[in-house]
Amino acid sequence: MTSLAARMRAQRLSHPASDATDLLASIFALQAQDVPAARLAARARGVRSLDGPLVRTWAMRGTLHLLHRDDLWVVQLLGPTFIAAGRRRREQLGLTDELCARALPALREVLTEPVDRAELVRRLAEVGVVLDPGSQAPAHLLAFAANSGVLCRGLDDTYRLLRVDCEPRGVDELWRRYRRAYGPATPDDFAAWSGLPKRQLEDLPEVAASPTRPAEPATPTGVVRMLGHFDTYLLGYRDRSAALAPEHAPLVQTGGGFLTPHVVVDGRVVAVWRRDGALFTVRPFDDRAERPDVAEEVADLGRFLDVDARLTWQ
Structure with missing residues (x-):
């Protein structure tokens, strides 16, 4: 995979x-x-x-x-x-x-x-x-x-x-849960995600992703998702270059931890989007590439937000 x-x-x-x-x-x-x-x-x-x-x-x-x-x-x-x-x-x-x-x-x-x-x-x-x-x-x-x-x-x-009555757990358990949710990832990614100082993370064990998940083909499957502000898909990593090309990062990472809504295709961020009422405007990073097929996502967002969604391109 x-x-x-x-x-x-x-x-x-x-x-x-x-x-x-x-x-x-x-x-x-x-x-x-x-x-x-x-x-x-x-x-x-x-x-x-x-x-x-x-x-x-x-x-x-x-x-x-x-x-x-x-x-x-x-x-x-x-x-x-x-x-x-x-x-x-x-x-x-x-x-x-x-x-x-x-x-x-x-x-x-x-x-x-x-x-x-x-x-x-x-x-x-x-x-x-x-x-x-x-x-x-x-x-x-x-x-x-x-x-x-x-x-x-x-x-x-x-x-x-709030009443916190859970059994206390250590950094190694948070690391395990993080790897399950964000793997493959590194200790540096974990430090950025958790906010813990690196001195507390020196002895982290290497924990593999959950073996209970079924296998997935390594070939692209065409999954398209329109993600909003502060989505965890990018926020979970210090190094986001695998999913977001550095030359496009300023269009998404606009400062203060703020992420512009973005379109992900097979794990890669390929566009940004915005909503004005019922109108969804998508701006692809590469004008020469084929436009991402966001029609189903826009329709689903319309149903979710209870608006008569319309799509336009920038």
């Missing part, structure tokens, strides 16, 4: 998942700071609804991800790293260790129902944890609480209490 065919299969882009639980069992997590983008990522993998025992919280790279509840051990594993990394910024915002320590039981006291950030800040002030709502202090305190396993964030952007 070619490396790109293996990656497409690992990411469930060439054999769709049956539901969100099945999907996360394979790919471990969906990047989810942008909920519409997370839904598009699930759609490209055959999942129409993000239902089930799912939790949206801060995980890899200190970024919001959608996880299965059984995988919340990753918060226990990664949380201390991101808490330590954010300490200096918290102190600059007046979030001392003493205040943060008081805030955790206060959050458990006041977070009796899902609420938005403004309401949560108001409730914290009532119990003596006063934050400037116009500053970055609330965001950093709530990220600290999430990395401490106290709260999470719903798909509706409200905050709610």
Whole structure:
């Protein structure tokens, strides 16, 4: 099997998942700071609804991800790293260790129902944890609480209490799950994906991709997928050149971790796309090459987004 065919299969882009639980069992997590983008990522993998025992919280790279509840051990594993990394910024915002320590039981006291950030800040002030709502202090305190396993964030952007009661697991288990979801991949790719410092990754075992997956032909199969912002297919790697030619990377990687929606054919990124209402505009990288056959994908996006989809080319 070619490396790109293996990656497409690992990411469930060439054999769709049956539901969100099945999907996360394979790919471990969906990047989810942008909920519409997370839904598009699930759609490209055959999942129409993000239902089930799912939790949206801060995980890899200190970024919001959608996880299965059984995988919340990753918060226990990664949380201390991101808490330590954010300490200096918290102190600059007046979030001392003493205040943060008081805030955790206060959050458990006041977070009796899902609420938005403004309401949560108001409730914290009532119990003596006063934050400037116009500053970055609330965001950093709530990220600290999430990395401490106290709260999470719903798909509706409200905050709610979280209980992490999984058995603790180590870096080797996260490495195994990463390789299953993103292999073939390297420890450098894993460091970029996880956000863990390299000193914690020096003794990673070589873990092969799951042997339970059926074999796949090495020849191209013509799989076409239209992927959205922040899709995990590219975000999972430090070196993306196997799937995205360096000369085309600036059209997709526009800075700040932002990925322009892109078209993947047999694992290679061949175009970018945008949506304006019901109109989907595709811009191929190579005007001389045959246009990618995106008609079925555009039609499926139209059904998913409940619009009368139309395709145009740029």
